Amino acid sequence: MVCELYTETMCRFARFGLKRLKNCRRPSALFAVAALWLLSAVSLAADTAIDVNAALAHYRCYTCHSDRESLAGPAFADIAARYRSKKDAVSYLAREIDTGVRTGGPWHMPPHPEVRREEARAMATYIMSLGDKSAHPAGH
Numbered sequence: 425m426v427c428e429l430y431t432e433t434m435c436r437f438a439r440f441g442l443k444r445l446k447n448c449r450r451p452s453a454l455f456a457v458a459a460l461w462l463l464s465a466v467s468l469a470a471d472t473a474i475d476v477n478a479a480l481a482h483y484r485c486y487t488c489h490s491d492r493e494s495l496a497g498p499a500f501a502d503i504a505a506r507y508r509s510k511k512d513a514v515s516y517l518a519r520e521i522d523t524g525v526r527t528g529g530p531w532h533m534p535p536h537p538e539v540r541r542e543e544a545r546a547m548a549t550y551i552m553s554l555g556d557k558s559a560h561p562a563g564h
Contacts, residue, residue, distance in 0.1 A: 474546040483539055485547070488531070491554055496531050504555030517548035 480486055488497035498506075507513040521544040524535035539547075 474543055476546050476550040479539075479543050479547060480550075483536060483543075488533070497533060500551045501554040504552045507552070508555050513552055514545060514548045517551055518544040521547060 488495055489500055491500050493499050494502065503517070504513075507516065510516060518541070520533070521536055521539055522541070525533040536544075
């Protein structure tokens with residue numbers, strides 16, 4: 425991902441910047457701008473790579489949930505099976521992570537507004553990937 429972004433950024437710079445470099449009175453300024461642009465692009469790519477298991481552990485999801493076994497909350501595989509036929513299941517689950525769940529048993533999942541939208545979406549995608557119990561060995 426970072427390599428692709430780097431290549432794309434450099435190609436854009438080459439198309440835009442090098443043509444202007446010939447007429448530029450301060451090429452060092454142009455290179456400084458290009459370097460800042462590249463660093464911000466690489467930083468953005470690094471931020472978008474989400475380690476789902478680390479996020480689930482960081483936000484203590486595994487305190488109440490497990491991949492295959494019901495604890496205080498339902499197993500992630502059971503959640504995936506419940507929403508398998510729902511067209512927008514990933515978006516729905518990501519929203520539930522943010523707002524919390526007040527149904528489904530004696531315990532309720534509190535809202536988690538501290539979870540970034542991208543992280544919630546990655547978690548929901550992971551949860552939905554556990555829907556086929558035969559495809560994954562017993563996990564967390």
